[in-house]
Structure formats: C-alpha cells, structure tokens
Amino acid sequence: MTDDSQAGVPRDTTNAVERDGHRRPRRRSVLAGLGTTALAGLAGCASLLPASETEGDRTVTDTAGRTVDVPDDPERILGIGAGTLRQLAFMDATDRVVGIGSVRESSLNELPYLVANPELGELPTFGDRGADRDGDAEQILEVEPDVIFLNGDSSRADELADQTNTPVVLVDTENILTEDGREVLYETWKTIGETLRKEDRADELETFLEDTIADFDERTGDIPVDERAEGYAAAFRFRGAHGLSTTRGDTTMFHYPNVENAIEDVESHQNSVDLSHERLLEADPERIFIDVASVDRVREEVDENPEFEALTAVKEGEVYPVLQVYRDMRNFGPMIANAYFVGKTSYPDRFADVDLERQVDDVFEALFGERMYSDHLNAQFPDVYRPLF
Numbered sequence: 001m002t003d004d005s006q007a008g009v010p011r012d013t014t015n016a017v018e019r020d021g022h023r024r025p026r027r028r029s030v031l032a033g034l035g036t037t038a039l040a041g042l043a044g045c046a047s048l049l050p051a052s053e054t055e056g057d058r059t060v061t062d063t064a065g066r067t068v069d070v071p072d073d074p075e076r077i078l079g080i081g082a083g084t085l086r087q088l089a090f091m092d093a094t095d096r097v098v099g100i101g102s103v104r105e106s107s108l109n110e111l112p113y114l115v116a117n118p119e120l121g122e123l124p125t126f127g128d129r130g131a132d133r134d135g136d137a138e139q140i141l142e143v144e145p146d147v148i149f150l151n152g153d154s155s156r157a158d159e160l161a162d163q164t165n166t167p168v169v170l171v172d173t174e175n176i177l178t179e180d181g182r183e184v185l186y187e188t189w190k191t192i193g194e195t196l197r198k199e200d201r202a203d204e205l206e207t208f209l210e211d212t213i214a215d216f217d218e219r220t221g222d223i224p225v226d227e228r229a230e231g232y233a234a235a236f237r238f239r240g241a242h243g244l245s246t247t248r249g250d251t252t253m254f255h256y257p258n259v260e261n262a263i264e265d266v267e268s269h270q271n272s273v274d275l276s277h278e279r280l281l282e283a284d285p286e287r288i289f290i291d292v293a294s295v296d297r298v299r300e301e302v303d304e305n306p307e308f309e310a311l312t313a314v315k316e317g318e319v320y321p322v323l324q325v326y327r328d329m330r331n332f333g334p335m336i337a338n339a340y341f342v343g344k345t346s347y348p349d350r351f352a353d354v355d356l357e358r359q360v361d362d363v364f365e366a367l368f369g370e371r372m373y374s375d376h377l378n379a380q381f382p383d384v385y386r387p388l389f
Contacts, residue, residue: 098145333367
C-alpha cells in the first residue's frame with residue numbers, strides 16, 4: 001500500500017453466498033464475460049445496463065427528498081463522498097462495506113473509524129482522491145454493491161445510479177456545532193438506518209450526542225459570558241500542518257464547554273485564518289490548543305520567532321496538542337473528546353469527576369464500539385493532551 005493508493009483484495013463475485021453464510025438477493029449480472037473495455041463502455045452508457053432484478057424492493061426517502069427503491073435488506077454497500085464511510089462506521093455497518101475510496105496508509109492508524117475497523121483497509125477501491133472522489137463507475141461495477149450511499153448532489157446521484165444500475169441514496173453531514181447542523185446529521189443516520197434496517201442504531205447515536213451536549217451544559221452552561229475562560233485554537237490541519245498564527249472559526253471544542261475564543265471576529269465557516277504575529281501577541285491567550293499533526297511545525301515556529309516565547313500560554317506551559325479533527329471532513333469523535341479536555345483544563349473544578357482517559361474511551365466506544373484511545377491513539381499520538389512546552 002502506498003500513500004496514494006491501496007491494494008484491493010480480489011473477491012469471487014460468482015458466488016451469492018456471503019460472509020456468515022447469508023445469501024444476498026441476486027441481481028442479474030452485467031459483468032459475466034465482460035472485459036475491462038466493455039465495463040468502461042457500460043459505465044458510460046446507462047442504456048446498455050439491464051433493469052435491476054432484486055427481491056423485496058422497498059422505497060426510502062433520502063436527505064435530498066429523493067425516493068429510492070432499495071433491496072429489502074442490503075448486504076453489500078458503498079459509502080462515497082467525503083465523510084460517508086465514517087457515517088457507515090458510526091452506524092455499525094462496516095461489515096457490509098465492499099469497497100472504499102483510496103486512503104493514505106497513515107490514515108489507517110490515525111483516523112478513529114479506520115482504527116476501529118482495520119479490515120476496511122483491505123477492501124478494493126472504487127476511486128482515487130480528488131477528481132474521482134465521487135466514485136469510479138467501472139470499479140463500482142466490479143464490487144457489485146446493493147446500495148450506494150453518496151455525499152454529493154442529486155445530479156451526481158442520478159448519474160451514478162444510471163452508470164452502475166445501483167440505487168444511490170443521498171446523505172449529508174454538517175457540523176455538530178449548531179442544532180441545525182446536528183439535525184442534518186441525525187437525518188443522515190435515520191436515512192442510513194432505514195435503508196439498512198438499523199433504525200435503533202440511528203436512535204442510539206442521536207441520544208448519545210444529545211446526552212453529551214446536555215452534560216456540557218449542566219457543567220458550564222450557567223457561567224456568565226464575562227466570566228468564562230478563554231482559549232485559542234491554533235495550527236489546525238488544513239491542506240497541511242500550520243503554526244501558531246493560523247486559526248479557524250470552527251471551534252466546537254470551545255463551544256460545548258462554554259469557553260470563549262480569545263480571537264474575536266473569526267467566523268465559524270472559515271477553514272483557515274492567518275493572523276499577524278502582532279495580533280496574536282496582543283490577544284495573548286492564556287491557553288492554546290493545537291492540532292497534534294502540527295506539533296513539529298509549532299515547535300519550529302517558536303524557535304524561529306522568539307517573540308512567541310512572550311506568549312503567556314508558552315511561558316506557563318499551557319499549549320496543548322489535541323486530537324486531529326479536520327481530516328476527511330470533520331471527525332466528531334475527536335471533536336467531543338477534545339471538548340472534554342478543553343473543559344477539564346479550563347474549568348478543573350467543574351470537570352473534577354471526569355477521568356479524561358476513561359471519558360475519551362467512552363466517546364469512541366459510543367461511536368465505534370471500541371475503546372481505542374488508551375489502547376491505540378494514546379500511543380500513536382504521545383503528545384496529545386500534554387503540555388507542548
């Protein structure tokens with residue numbers, strides 16, 4: 001496996017008997033006897049594909065309001081588009097996934113949903129990053145999915161359905177910072193749950209997130225704005241590592257525990273904002289939280305810019321690396337874990353009962369069924385949740 005591709009494991013598509021001895025509904029094969037050239041032709045000419053012949057079809061409504069006919073109990077699925085495979089992992093449906101988009105080898109040890117489901121790294125790929133992020137029809141045909149979940153637009157969903165003769169269900173993901181954003185996420189979970197007959201899991205996830213928000217509110221919701229602790233989010237990954245003078249507006253880890261952003265007038269939709277050194281020094285945040293992926297860059301920057309040693313957070317040992325959030329869309333598990341760390345660091349009396357390691361493991365167990373922080377992520381990222389200087 002290289003950084004830009006991953007080897008697929010060949011599978012026998014002539015046998016309808018799948019894992020655990022279950023038999024999936026047969027679709028009349030469009031692959032038998034066809035070579036690569038013919039497959040490519042089929043991918044570009046939907047009229048040559050025969051109509052789907054699955055048993056037990058039913059209709060679901062996706063997040064775009066489209067009605068889609070799907071098999072009664074889909075056993076072979078794909079998640080296409082940024083963040084979609086992670087949603088299938090949240091839904092405990094990775095045992096049905098038959099292919100993934102290419103990922104960097106390092107992601108297998110760093111992204112929680114892949115750490116929890118290492119078998120995903122052995123599956124065939126259906127498209128590279130970049131232009132093919134929304135799936136390569138020829139490669140999709142080769143793994144014969146029953147249903148495709150797509151984070152994209154309706155026109156691409158219709159096109160992909162025509163090219164592959166496979167139902168395409170649109171999903172969406174938003175930021176969990178706002179109630180509206182969470183409602184979008186809940187709708188996605190409900191859509192996947194209805195399609196895969198896993199409605200109970202969708203309810204479990206929604207309950208977990210709502211209970212988590214309520215926990216933060218109970219701990220810190222009564223603190224007046226002018227009495228709240230301040231923090232600064234720096235060096236968060238966006239097209240590579242960054243230094244202390246780069247921030248972003250999306251600070252969910254501050255919002256949940258009611259910590260104020262020390263840098264005012266940074267909008268939540270801004271992915272990356274470069275500050276002047278003067279503005280950062282003037283703000284002089286008492287605590288700085290940085291992306292663990294940028295640790296080396298931050299150390300270099302402080303060495304190269306001695307003026308940063310005057311920052312209170314640097315002098316007092318209050319610069320803390322936190323888990324990566326902005327990688328292959330937003331990672332909600334690290335967002336919540338980081339929020340507990342920010343809360344415990346900023347309001348130690350209000351989070352005195354929180355054992356951080358246990359709490360972070362509880363978050364990942366709720367989302368992925370694995371207590372992966374103490375067993376894996378802590379060793380993978382030894383700088384996380386410890387003073388950098």
